[in-house]
Amino acid sequence: MRLKDLTEEVYKCIRCGWCREKICPIREELGFESTYARGIVLTARGLLEKQLNYSSALANRMYLCLECANCMEHCPLDVDVVGIMNAMRQDLVKAGLAPEVFRQVDRHVESTKNPLGIERNEMVKWSEDLGLARKGEVLFFVGCYPSYKFPKTARATVRILRQAGIDVAYLAEEEWCCGTAQYMDGSAALAQRLMVHNLEKIEDSGAEKVVTTCAGCYTSLKHEYPKRIGELSFQVLHITELLEDLINEGKIDFKNEIKKRVTYHDPCHLGRHSGLYDEPRKILNHIPGLELVEMSRNRENTRCCGGEIVLNTVFPELGKRLPEIRVDEAANLGVKDLITSCPLCVSNLRIPARKRRIKLYDLPLLVAESMGVSGK
Structure with a gap:
């Protein structure tokens, strides 16, 4: 448009x-x-x-x-x-x-199908020993950041769902970037090509449900795909939605008590763009021993932690400052653990969190720890 x-x-x-x-x-x-x-x-x-x-x-x-x-x-x-x-x-x-950096990201996506410019053969290394099928009723749309940068989150997600009786499939090398970065930076034609490809591959997999841990992928699949391509033949779920359903069905067994006082950061794509505020908090409140305290700016008024491209390239000083402010807000609560539900937020927050000696979790990692299925 x-x-x-x-x-x-x-x-x-x-x-x-x-x-x-x-x-x-x-x-x-x-x-x-x-x-x-x-x-x-x-x-x-x-x-x-x-x-x-x-x-x-x-x-x-x-x-x-x-x-x-x-x-x-x-x-x-x-x-x-x-x-x-x-x-x-x-x-x-x-x-x-x-700006040139955005054009460079688009070139990365054109050549490697991910904004990081990492070679395709690196994408599936996280899953090599898991024996994931390519077709199935529930498909795990992994996303670029979990595939390339945060494989522990992807592996934990598979283990959690298997423990709950769901043997997820995935697209492997056929999964391309969801298109979030492209429609946000104005490269509409490239975003459209990515979406059409992914939609075809998801439909070929026979999936009735598609689950993702990435807030950006969720927003893209849930809202942008129907808007730009048409009605979907499958349901799109963020991992927090699926986990909350499984908890309510008695299929998640939290074996280990986690005695931590934690706070939660709402990702923009999951919160303001998609309205998912309650699900991650309900999950955290189900984990035995965990105490959730809120930052003053939460839910609809959460302070954005910054964009990854802003962080590393175009405006580095500004990009450095934004996640620092958010981590400072968490530190002022006296907590030592910060939870979120988005790999891009994890990427943004990890350096200032380390400096403040705050442990940063993508939510599936904490769930897996309490379930006793963490692994490597």
Whole structure:
């Protein structure tokens, strides 16, 4: 969708400022009007009215947005700021003005089918001794980050589900990046190709349910695939939804008490983009010995921990600061363990968590520990 297609949405904004204070993490750090929702929509209006032109300078501002959607939680008129941002980025991509790092990510995806640029033969190493089938009623869509960077989370997920009586299948090398990064950075055509491929392979697997541990993959499969391709023939579940169902059915046995005082970080894609707040907390409250305490900014008002690309490349100082702020908030509670449900959040938070001597968990790892199926 191009910006001109969202003209009515752009003009809904009355510049009230509800999206301003303590809402946008980028504005909190930089303070510029053009870096948060009201300024972004005003920029879109300037483009529509030909008062502004697309340029590299404008692109640098528009790619600051993390698309965390906190502004949309507070907008009284429900302006689709993320949709407007995506439309502007699509225009920037078509004009060849996207920042080089985003173009590099797209080249990685074109050649290796993952944004990290890691060779395909590395993708399935985590699963080599697990004997996973390629077809089945329940398919594990692993995602790029668990496959390449956090294999322990992927392995723990398989062990948990097998212990609960579910022998999951997976796509192996046929699984491509879900397309989250591409539709967020404006590369709509590439995102579409990835989605069409994955949809075909999932349907070929005979899956009735698709489960993923990645919040970005979940949002993509659950919301973007139907929007961009059409109605799905299978159900999409985040691992927290499936685990909560299995707990309620008495199929999860927590054998080990875990005496920890922990806090939970809501991933933007799982929370604000998808509305899953209760499921991870219910799971944590089921684990014997565990005490969950909340950070002051939680659920709908959770502070975004930063985007991975922002962290490592485009705006490194800003990217470094955002996860530090979030970890500091956890540390101020006096906890030594921080839980989340997204591998990208784990990637963002791991360095400041290590510095503050806080142990960081992707939720399946903690569940596996309590079930006694951790392994390697």
